[in-house]
Amino acid sequence: MTAARYLGNHAFALEDAPVPQPAAGEVRLRVAWCGICGTDMHIFHGKMDARVKPPQIIGHEMSGIVDAVGPGVTGWSPGDHVTVRPLDSCGVCAACRAGHSHVCMRLKFVGIDSPGAFQGLWCVQARLLHRLPADLPLDLAALIEPxxxxxxxxxxxxxxxxxxxxxxxxxxxxxxxxxxxxxxxxxxxxxxxxxxxxxxxxxxxxxxxxxxxxxxxxxxxxxxxxxxxxxxxxxxxxxxxxxxxxxxxxxxxxxxxxxxxxxxxxxxxxxxxxxxxxARVYEAADFEQAIALAPSLPLDRLVSGRFALTEIGGAFAAAPTGMKTLVACS
Ligand SMILES: [Zn+2]
Ligand SMILES: [Zn+2]
Known part of the structure; x- marks a missing residue:
């Protein structure tokens, strides 16, 4: 499978990586589309290298299809359409214990602090998945996160x-x-x-x-x-x-x-x-509301460009001139 690795200073390298195996509690997703966010642009311009630690696979505004489930995962099957809520909270800090895990005091953002979705196959924790209706187009589903x-x-x-x-x-x-x-x-x-x-x-x-x-x-x-x-x-x-x-x-x-x-x-x-x-990021209920609202909103109009993963450099060059640039990852 192909992965795009951010190298720092506006550069990506494409690599042919082995098929990753999902660990316990993880699923392997076939990534359909991944959008480019303002934060990704900051990374691209080298402003977050200390945090991102290139070479790193970034990307967090994604849609995909469950490809395989790891040990201990229930409720998900190959073929399910999903998106990922890219927040890895600790579960034990004061904010998490108060029910505000989206602003966890040790929050890790998936795709920034850990590998992201600009790759064909991506292993992520099953607890971060949200189910998409099968009739929601996967390109538009990449806009669920924003x-x-x-x-x-x-x-x-x-x-x-x-x-x-x-x-x-x-x-x-x-x-x-x-x-x-x-x-x-x-x-x-x-x-x-x-x-x-x-x-x-x-x-x-x-x-x-x-x-x-x-x-x-x-x-x-x-x-x-x-x-x-x-x-x-x-x-x-x-x-x-x-x-x-x-x-x-x-x-x-x-x-x-x-x-x-x-x-x-x-x-x-x-x-x-x-x-x-x-107001910072989102909670699970916000993802569910976004999924419910998506079919009634003109999300297709916001998509200003579509690129293949092999053209990811061009996608990042084009992103600032449009609303939402999408990359087809598999
Ligand atoms: Zn974003
Ligand atoms: Zn926490």
Missing amino acids: LAVACHDVRRSRLAAGEKAVVLGGGPIGILVALVARAAGAQVRISEIDAGRRAFATALGLEVLGADTAAEVEAWTDGAGADVVFECTAAAPCAALMTQLARVRGRIVLVGIFTQPVQIDLFRVFWRELELLG
């Missing part, structure tokens, strides 16, 4: 039908958050400065705010402010802006990954009794 992120973000916001939500950022996650929020019955507007992304959101039937987001939200909400703001850019100007957009007791969900401290108007948080909510 869609589960959006489901988690919306769940954290406690968004109710009829509420007004502003999504800051029209990248892949911002678009998915907007689609999930709309499916929840909310009124949604996206703020995005890139012309191509604005046009894409509009083509999906999403409403896009103009250059003066604050003024438009004020007019849209009769001066009250939005019920929920999703910050999906990790850009400092949006961190400054987000508190201006939320109503009294509104909720702000922090989706973008800020790697540096930024300025936030904490007076506004105090004055309006705002809630700032962190």
